[in-house]
């Protein structure tokens with residue numbers, strides 16, 4: 169089977185062409201985890217040269233495919249597979265919780281692995297994915313997200329008012345702010361101000377959270393490089409960690425986001441954060457690169 173179609177168009181004399189135009193067809197899969205949607209490309213079959221630019225172009229809702237960013241699946245000499253994640257603005261992040269679950273589903277259901285424990289090489293280290301399979305399909309995935317770091321209380325001003333939150337790194341940086349009523353938060357305006365606050369020179373992901381009853385936490389996220397998304401896996405982990413650290417919750421929380429819920433357990437013994445949730449394939453497609 170041929171996966172790559174290359175069309176070379178020439179202008180002028182064939183012996184001294186003045187311009188070559190190469191068109192490549194790239195097969196991709198659109199997937200989401202709790203509504204956090206990315207375009208997935210298997211780069212072992214479709215190598216990609218400028219993922220930063222393609223992430224911007226393909227993520228655009230009207231002129232592209234429409235997504236929160238681009239995820240590249242590749243091979244690794246340290247783990248079973250490799251993941252690279254690009255936000256909708258083309259910036260590369262070190263880790264993505266929702267994408268790691270979707271990759272687990274992709275690998276198993278497209279026959280790239282028959283393992284149900286898969287290791288994934290990311291810029292934030294090797295993550296272990298445990299696939300929960302039902303009737304040959306990956307229903308949910310548990311990811312060992314590692315040990316949270318850089319936890320600190322911070323007060324930051326935005327839109328003329330102070331916000332006190334907890335910073336948590338889950339490989340990528342988060343600022344988690346607990347509020348009494350999440351509906352009162354104007355995330356569209358406050359989010360970008362906090363993301364780009366001078367206190368965070370590398371920019372930051374921002375989560376607003378409200379504690380509900382029975383270990384449930386309602387959270388909304390403004391993602392660095394992508395804006396408001398329906399969910400953030402690393403953000404859900406950061407929220408659960410911040411809630412436990414500040415005595416607002418125990419070691420296990422259900423984080424309810426706009427697009428779905430993730431269960432987060434912060435293991436008391438080894439300090440690792442375990443994230444469990446679904447992964448959904450939306451459609452397969454083909455797109456041309458010129």
Ligand SMILES: N[C@@H](CCC[C@H](N)C(=O)O)C(=O)O
Pocket residue numbers: 204253255260261262263264265266267340341373391392393394397399400401402403
């Ligand atoms: N949506 C992701 C995180 C993606 C990267 C983030 N925007 C960053 O720049 O750090 C998740 O599910 O974790």
